[in-house]
Amino acid sequence: MALNMDKFHFGTKDEKKRFCRELLKSLKERGFAKIRSHGVFKTVLDIQFDYIRRFFSLPLDVKMKVKHPAQATPNRGYSYVGQENVGNISGFNKGLGPANTRDIKESIDFGAAFDDLVENIEVPDEDLYEFQVWIDGLFLKLCETQRHILSALAIALGIDASHLHSIHGRVENEFRLLHYPAIPASELRDGTATRCAEHTDFGTITLIFQDAVSGLQVEDPSEPGTFRDVGSSNLTDLILIAGDSLQRLTNDTVKAGRHRVTYPPGVDKDSDEMIPERYSMAYFVKADRKTSLLPLKQFITDENPCRYEDVTAWDYNNQRSASLYEG
């Protein structure tokens, strides 16, 4: 069931409260929440997905002009199929080592145009006209939506929204566009390859949009090891997933949602059926680099003592992503 954000903006006091409560409940019980009326309109998403398709359809040598550096940080630019393997960090929260699986995906990452530590690797106009200026604009639009979602979560959690905003004030977010090429279902059968291996994201929250092919799955919090289809057929459905930083800040009150991308619903895994290509985008909301990810004091009690050591958002991000790249 999707939650309607109109209720948050324009509803009665009770409707607004109910939206906040249901948002938190969905994250806790399903590992994700689906949101509608979040302010990113269908016309914008249609243009965006058209741009995503056009970017990934460019010849490889053109995409390689904006190549992601060989190492994971800074996380900017184009990663070819095989350059990043999320399976390397799949076992992290389970205390396990890398999984023996590779991702069949390509992606491109951006930060804020005004980020003064990590510069964007910009796609030139001559390769895709006005793509970069469009991405920079959408980045800010998604930031606006992010702020409303953080406000709603703060209300549901009973914490000070202005504090939550202040530790996200520098917009050190990352915006990733993804393309999963068409492959025969049989390629995924023995588990040595996948679309995107299971993982949790490192930031506070992630906003995902996926095309009608679907295939995003989230682990059922009450049944570890069981992944359920998110199954969005509406491009405008915003899929919200909590990340490690929110788990740390809330001392496990909100757990990070484990997710992966695999066979779309309905595909016969034992056939040689082709799995259609899939496009998606993920907006990773990150606490300011210098922010401590120690749990907020409201979440530390005698029954729930502090579960995490002090680490800055930047150090945590870099530790987690260190093993992702093999470029």
Ligand SMILES: O=C(O)CCC(=O)C(=O)O
């Ligand atoms: O493609 C998707 O829907 C999700 C991708 C993802 O989880 C990630 O890049 O962290």
Ligand SMILES: [Fe+2]
């Ligand atoms: Fe993810």
